[in-house]
Amino acid sequence: MASPALLMRVVASAYSVAEKAAAIVRNVMAAGDLGIVEKTGANDLQTKADRLVQMSICASLARKFPKVTIIGEELVIWVDPLDGTKEYTEGLLDHVTVLIGIAYGGKAIAGVINQPYYNYEAGADAVLGRTIWGVLGIGAFGFQLTEAPAGKHIIVTTRSHSSTLVNDCISALNPDSVIRVGGAGNKIIQLIEGKASAYVFASPGCKKWDTCAPEAILHAVGGKITDIHGNSFQYNKEVKHMNSAGVLATLRNYDYYASRIPNTVKQSLVA
Secondary structure, three states, rough: OOOHHHHHHHHHHHHHHHHHHHHHHEEHHHHHHOEEEEEOOOOOEEEEHHHHHHHHHHHHHHHHHHOOOOOOOOOOEEEEEOOOOHHOOOOHHHHHHEEEEEEEOEEEEEEEEEEEOOOOOOOOOOOOOOOEEEEEEEEOOOOOEOOOOOOEEEEEEEOOOOHHHHHHHHOOOOOOOEEEEEOOHEEEEEEEHHOOOEEOOOOOOEEEEEEHHHHHHHHHHOOOEEEEOOOOOOOOOOOOOOOOOOEEEEEHHHHHHHHOOHHHHHOOOOO
């Protein structure tokens, strides 16, 4: 059982965010577009207000209580408070992201990626930071969607967790160039801003809190992310945290890269 002090903090925060949620409900109604969908059948409806309130509540509580798993109608929030920690300690600040992923029924449905040091090399007067966010069925915002140059195979992969298996997998793809950076969130940004064609990480090590938010944003703009075998990631509360069979992600042309993953690499990674 949670300590009384923690419990009261959660209740007080829930009270505050519920008032904000009420404003969302009123605003959706006033706008006149309720966005109604049937979830499982007749009279089991969901509106735009349901979705926006659910995301607002969970995101707010996750910010205040990053170690608390927040469940509501099978909703799970996966938080990585500092993605790219090694790069952070080495002063590679543009690699660092904060990730908040929201999953429902085991699927990533919304995500937020904040880059605290975005624009940090632009000078002393530069405005630092940006937030990228996306929701399935709505889209992704906070950046300019750009595709990698046509006909180029540019691979983005790990900077600090390389291995023979990782390098063998990349070599098999016959890339034109390879970008090595830190942070899963940062790697997905390379895809959606057209700097890379595919994110390839043929190794265990990446966790669900690394991939949930980026997956939602990537899927919201038509991309795809799986493990090396092509299996989708699951984000329910009982799932193991490790993505033990690696990561393969693209904005476009997923099948091209998936078809070129060597069988020797697949056999070395347990799905």
